[in-house]
Amino acid sequence: xxxxxxxxxxxxxxxxxxxxxxxxxxxxxxxxxxxxxxxxxxxxxxxxxxxxxxxxxxxxxxxxxxxxxxxxxxxxxxxxxxxxxxxxxxxxxxxxxxxxxxxxxxxxxxxxxxxxxxxxxxxxxxxxxxxxxxxxxxxxxxxxxxxxxxxxxxxxxxxxxxxxxxxxxxxxxxxxxxxxxxxxxxxxxxxxxxxxxxxxxxxxxxxxxxxxxxxxxxxxxxxxxxxxxxxxxxxxxx
Numbered sequence: 001x002x003x004x005x006x007x008x009x010x011x012x013x014x015x016x017x018x019x020x021x022x023x024x025x026x027x028x029x030x031x032x033x034x035x036x037x038x039x040x041x042x043x044x045x046x047x048x049x050x051x052x053x054x055x056x057x058x059x060x061x062x063x064x065x066x067x068x069x070x071x072x073x074x075x076x077x078x079x080x081x082x083x084x085x086x087x088x089x090x091x092x093x094x095x096x097x098x099x100x101x102x103x104x105x106x107x108x109x110x111x112x113x114x115x116x117x118x119x120x121x122x123x124x125x126x127x128x129x130x131x132x133x134x135x136x137x138x139x140x141x142x143x144x145x146x147x148x149x150x151x152x153x154x155x156x157x158x159x160x161x162x163x164x165x166x167x168x169x170x171x172x173x174x175x176x177x178x179x180x181x182x183x184x185x186x187x188x189x190x191x192x193x194x195x196x197x198x199x200x201x202x203x204x205x206x207x208x209x210x211x212x213x214x215x216x217x218x219x220x221x222x223x224x225x226x227x228x229x230x231x232x233x234x235x236x237x238x
Contacts, residue, residue, distance in 0.1 A: 008047040009033045010064065011041040011079070013059050014116055016102070020051070020079075023106030029113075030073025037064040047074065049113055054080040054091070062094055062174065075116040079104065099181070109171055114169055115183035134168060135225050138210045159184060163199050167213065167223035176220040196221075 007024055011017040012035040021031045032047060034040050037059035040052070050068060054061030065076055076092045081102040088099045097116040131141040131148075139148045141228060145161055147154045156164065162184045167175065200213050200221060202207060214222045 004028055004030045005045045005049065006030045006045075007032070007113070008040065008043055008048075008050045009055070010035075010037070010050065010061070011053040012036065012055070013053070020106060020109065024110070027106075027110055029110075038060065040064055043068055047087070048075065049075045049117060051077050051079050051109065051113075052096070053060050054078060054082055057216075062090060064104060065091060065096050066094045070235065075113075077109070077112055077116060079109070081189070107170075108176070108179055111166075111170075111173075111175060111179050111183060115166070118183075132168070134171070135210065136208065139226075140165060140168060149207065157199075158201050159195075160206075164203055164207075167221065168211075169222055171225050174216055174220060174222045178220075180220060 005028075009017060009021060009024075009031055011020070011033070017033055017035075020035055024031050031052065032043065032045055035057070037056045040050070041064060050060050052065055053146075061078065065078065068074070068076055075097045076095060078088075078096045078099045079102065080099070082088075082093075091099050097119070098112050100112055104161050111178065120138055131139045131143075132137050137150050140146075140164060141148070145165075147156055147161060147164065162178070166180065166183050177196060185195075200215070203211070204213055212224045212226060214224065215231060216222060
């Protein structure tokens, strides 16, 4: 059985923290919530990822980020109302793995968590389980980075595979273009997203009749397992 991902949430805004904590728990995460930088630095229980607010009451979150990074390689995602580019750049330079500006949705944060953990531990996470099955016809072997349709391997370009692996983590979820570009291409992608459309078109062609990838105008994409080919709505690893 795969162990739940343990999250250390460092946030002093109670409504924000409670909403995020409830959402993470609903998706199977374990959450330890602290409200100060001192509490974060003294937290003794193990955790797999840190969600760190910058506006803490006792110290600047950037200083906490620096100390946490000096201690370990655990992924750190900054969550902050500070949208200034300087804070973003400084946070990343101090060791943060990603930066999410408030307001944000729980699904976005979960996508960011999965993305940074996939980049940090791509093999370890995949080795905990065998291939994931999506309906009767499609399987994705995340350990070997291989996709099979009706038992036959599908030839996918590296980014086509990465895109499919990301979208199938949560079939039915609407993912924004920004989320997808940051997760699949680069954590700090600021360029055009036309390449995303090209890769989506390739997946639609190669996996026609098994999946659909719906374009939601002005937002992003939603992957669905084609009805009639699914057992329990698809599989996936957390």
